[in-house]
Amino acid sequence: MKHVFEKLTNIFNKYDNYVITGHKNLDLDALGSSLGLYRILKEKNKEISIYLEKNINNTSVLKALEKLKLYNVKINFVNEEEVFKMDSEKTLLIVIDTHNLNLLDKPDMFSYFKNKVVLDHHIKMVNSLNGNELTYINSRLSSMVEFVSFYLHHLNKNVSPIVATIMLAGMEIDTNSYNIKTTDKTYEVGSYLMKMGANNIDKQTLLQESMEVYKKRQDYIKNSYMINEKMAICTLNEEIVLKKDLAQIAEELLQFDKVEAAFAIGKVSESSVGISSRSVGTIDVQKIMLKLGGGGHKSDAAAEIINTTINQVKERLYEIIN
Ligand SMILES: [Mn+2]
Incomplete structure (x- = not known):
């Protein structure tokens, strides 16, 4: 994956504004990998934001957002209105954890922005989204958290403990608790996230669901x-x-x-x-x-x-x- 990371870094260096979006019905893998990527781009002191859909119904995601606030991790989340006010020529759109237009909360976003990167780990579909800057789809990855974690590692960058926790929870969800799509790399990422301070108690809280x-x-x-x-x-x-x-x-x-x-x-x-x-x-x-x-x-x-x-x-x- 090293060459992909280098390619990505070169692409990212060309821009000063970025907006990241996951798929609609955001889950912890999409959110966790977006947060990791946010951290990577943030370093460069540029304008970066993560798009959030209006009505989030995933309780784990809602809890994760609360935790970020609680731990004072400031993330520039934006809504639809704010996204469509962005400079469509100069902003790089990064789609993560999907490559299906219909799975975007606002599919119009994809045509709105001129420059795009698509990163995903689902099996490639016929009508897949094509990022003019880069499309990288690797179905051997357990999750997008796995990809972003290796990218962080490659750049020698750390995320805050709560972001590491959200990422770890995301990987756990995508692998059904390390039962599917799990490789030695997945465990390596688990270890890496733990080293960055991922917390098992917070992780369990994120993954808990309502008894009903x-x-x-x-x-x-x-x-x-x-x-x-x-x-x-x-x-x-x-x-x-x-x-x-x-x-x-x-x-x-x-x-x-x-x-x-x-x-x-x-x-x-x-x-x-x-x-x-x-x-x-x-x-x-x-x-x-x-x-x-x-x-x-x-x-x-x-x-x-x-x-x-x-x-x-x-x-x-x-x-x-x-
Ligand atoms: Mn995923």
């Missing part, structure tokens, strides 16, 4: 079952849920004996059904999701199908598996 939410998920999990010797499925009811909830259910099913791949199916909008899949690594769920029009990683993939029902998606999944 947990109980509800367990109700679904109670109704899950094995479809064959190695695969488990959970189908939700007609209620609309977030895609990340499906992902979490699929992830949790992996902890059970004999389960090598897991699927969760539920309504993600009035007119579409989402399916999220996870595997311990022995079954390529990406291949299965591709057949449903989706994509992802070997051990972490998803699809969204319009004008269908949960039952139809389940039937289609059975066909593909058989």
Whole structure:
């Protein structure tokens, strides 16, 4: 990755203004890696900001933002209005943790800015965003936190303990507690973040969830079952849920004996059904999701199908598996 870091540094040196954005429904990996990058760019004493969506619903992210305030870490967060007042020619837009236009909270941002860098670790899609300055997509990375941490290391820079904590939590989320997409590099980053002062108590606070939410998920999990010797499925009811909830259910099913791949199916909008899949690594769920029009990683993939029902998606999944 050294050559990428050098390339990035050269690009960054050409600009005085930067704005960083993660994907919509910001998570701790997008936020943590943005904060790390912010720290890298901040050093240069230039204008730097992180775009935040209006209605953040991820409680971990909300807690992280509170923690930053509490520990007096000043970050220049900006909203939509402020972003569209920026100089569109001179500001470098950095998109991190996604390369899908539809996953940006404000897709117009991408066409607004002339100069762009795209950094991601999700499997490359056909219609991926293209940064004119640089597009770097590496699906071998566990998370964008992993990438940014190595970049920090390369530059010999430190982040504050609370930022290190948020980053560590982000990596933990993206790897489902070091179970998927985890390599020796991931642990190296974990060690590096701990050395910078990442705090396990704060990290746990960030990752804690509401008891109500947990109980509800367990109700679904109670109704899950094995479809064959190695695969488990959970189908939700007609209620609309977030895609990340499906992902979490699929992830949790992996902890059970004999389960090598897991699927969760539920309504993600009035007119579409989402399916999220996870595997311990022995079954390529990406291949299965591709057949449903989706994509992802070997051990972490998803699809969204319009004008269908949960039952139809389940039937289609059975066909593909058989
Ligand atoms: Mn990520």
